[in-house]
Amino acid sequence: MARSSAQPPESAPVAVVGAGYAGLSAALALHDRGVPALVLEGADRVGGRVHSGRTEHGVVIDHGGQWVGPTQHRLLAWAERFGCETFPTWETGRAVELWHDGAVREFTGSGPDDGPGVAEYHDAVARIDALAAGIDLDAPASCPRAAEWDAETVHSFFRRTVACSEARRRLDLAVQGVWSAEPREISVLHLLFYVASAGGFDQLMDTAGAAQDSRFAAGAQAPALAAAERLGDAVLLGTRVDAVEQRGDGVVVRTSRGPVRAERVVVATPPPATAGIRFEPALPTARQRWVQRSAMGDVAKVHVVYPRPFWRDAGLSGIASLYGADATGVVFDNSPRGAEFGVLAAFVYGDRLRAWSAMSARDRRAEVLGTLARLFGEQARNPLEYLEKIWPTDEWVRGGYAANPAPGSWIAHGAEGWRAPCGRVHWAGSETASAWHGYIDGAISSGERAAREVLAAL
Ligand SMILES: Cc1cc2nc3c(=O)[nH]c(=O)nc-3n(C[C@H](O)[C@H](O)[C@H](O)COP(=O)(O)OP(=O)(O)OC[C@H]3O[C@@H](n4cnc5c(N)ncnc54)[C@H](O)[C@@H]3O)c2cc1C
Missing domain, CATH: 3.90.660.10 (Polyamine Oxidase; Chain A, domain 2)
Known part of the structure; x- marks a missing residue:
């Protein structure tokens, strides 16, 4: 069982910061390969943004x-x-739309077949999907039009490319619903990356098949609780990480319950929480800027x-x-x-x-x-x-569903700052995932990727 009042051991081969799906996934992937990993979680429960x-x-x-x-x-x-x-x-049954002018419209299925702005909305989605097809999921900032797309906000893009105001209202609500942000807060590049990461705009929007x-019958935290159970005493709750100090021969992780020495560290916290951890030596500028400019939704x-x-x-x-x-x-x-x-x-x-x-x-x-x-x-x-x-x-994650890099950040800092390891420090978290970025699934795959990096380095 995860422990909430235990002192951490003096050392562990790998320390993992954060017991959300990403941290648990990194620890479980290491555990499955016989490498013990100690999970340090500040809150009094596992699961993070899944509660x-x-x-x-x-x-x-x-x-x-x-x-x-x-x-x-x-x-x-x-x-x-x-x-x-x-x-x-x-x-099952009729879904309802309530419009700004008080009009109520109903439809069945995944979306309305007709109505104000519906055809123009679908045209815009088809254009977005076509552009997203060109995104490299492992290097979103590398595609030929990345600089142009990262310089434009989604707000400006919709107003420039979609003439119909009802279609724009539909698209704006879609952005709020998927990114929990306003269209002015994210760049076209980030939108296209997210769409590509999910396999298409409708994959993000729809219910059945998407x-x-x-x-989950027992709640979406159930798999995280089961993973923590499997890791047993290796999950320490109520153990906030304050600093990560890299030395020549390893890393010292300073926690609210004392220090832990480790060969490698996986940091699996949301960007604003990562910004609250002191790193020594300081993180490379690109990583610092990336973390600082990725605000939670x-x-x-x-x-x-x-x-x-x-x-x-x-x-x-x-x-x-x-x-x-x-x-x-x-x-x-x-x-x-x-x-x-x-x-x-x-x-x-x-x-x-x-x-x-x-x-x-x-x-x-x-x-x-x-x-x-x-x-x-x-x-x-x-x-x-x-x-x-x-x-x-929320004291620990400060927003959701995920962090969105500010427009321009992918180009300025994304190549180096997104998830490249910094010495003995590796990065996990839904925000570092290529597939289903921002989702639980992405959190799990990010932990598995970080575990592969660690295994290759140990
Ligand atoms: C309202 C809402 C609805 C969502 N809906 C869905 C959905 O339906 N489907 C879906 O797939 N995704 C959904 N998401 C997104 C999904 O929950 C997240 O992408 C995913 O859970 C993130 O996992 P993570 O492990 O990367 O980060 P987190 O879950 O944020 O885990 C990070 C952990 O780090 C801990 N921590 C922070 N700072 C420290 C520190 N200094 N020391 C130690 N520990 C620390 C935190 O307490 C937390 O447990 C939703 C999110 C929200 C908020």
Whole structure:
């Protein structure tokens, strides 16, 4: 079992910083090859941005990452290895769109076949997919048009290339929903890389057959808990890493519970957390700048629990997209597999989050319930439970879903600063992944890549 009050041992062949999916994956890959790795986790739990819990009524919910898609082979392999069951995301029935002018539109399937801006949206997605096909997933800054693409924000790109304002509203919400950032905050190059990394724009957006395909019956933290169980005493909780000092013959990792000597270190923390660790000697400038200029996205996830999924009686799927002034951007039916309760999950992103999170707790709740009532009826105003997780206030990761490099950063610092090892220090984390960058699957593959680097160097 992971330990929370243990002193770290004086030394370990490999130290891993962070027990999110990336750190656990690096440690597990080393463990599987007979190399002990000590995992140092600051929080009192494993899983990082994946945090499952039970509500007062016993309903399993995921405050952070939750979905797995059919091409997320690394996460599916963990699910199989540890016997963690998944089930399809509920999308039976009509989805609802609420527009800025108050118009309500409904559709079935993965998206509307017609309506304002739909054809132009699909044209734009096809153009994005065509451009993304040219991205080298291991060196995004190396493609011929990288400098031009990294110099332009997605906001400017959409306004320059998409004439239809409704299509732009659809694209803006897609960016908020996938990157939990505003289109002005990311570059075209980062957008194209992310799209390529997932295998296409619709892979990021869709439910069945794509990123939102399935959920974990016991919560998405279950595979991480099982991996930590497998690693046993090698996972130390409540052990914050403050400094990583490289010496000629090894590394000293300074933690809140004392120092650990190691041959190699894998740092698997989100970029803002990495920036809070003191490195000696100082990291190369490119790595420092990359970490400093990669800001976490802004997202909150609100779960609202009802006695039953009453919206299904009216033929509604519980899925909604909001193009107006509501704080909520997107809603999903997050009810448990057997629908013993009805659960709606509302996502609040970007600028909407900045305004909403400044409200009082009471006003935040009223705002979200008011939106759900307009979408699904007055019953939505009277839930059994209301729970919110505002990720920018999380002490350890400070945002989500992932960090997005500021426009221009890929070109200026990406080649050296993205994930190249710095001496005996190796980098893991969803933000260092080539495939499914920003997702749990990417976190796992990044840990496996870092473990390969370490094994080659030991
Ligand atoms: C609201 C939300 C919804 C999401 N939805 C999905 C989804 O449905 N599907 C999906 O695939 N992905 C989703 N994601 C993204 C996914 O959760 C992340 O990409 C992934 O979990 C990141 O894993 P990681 O190991 O790279 O980093 P993290 O999970 O952030 O792990 C880093 C760990 O480092 C620890 N740490 C930080 N600083 C220190 C320190 N100084 N010393 C020691 N430990 C430290 C942290 O406590 C943490 O445990 C979502 C994320 C959020 C926030």
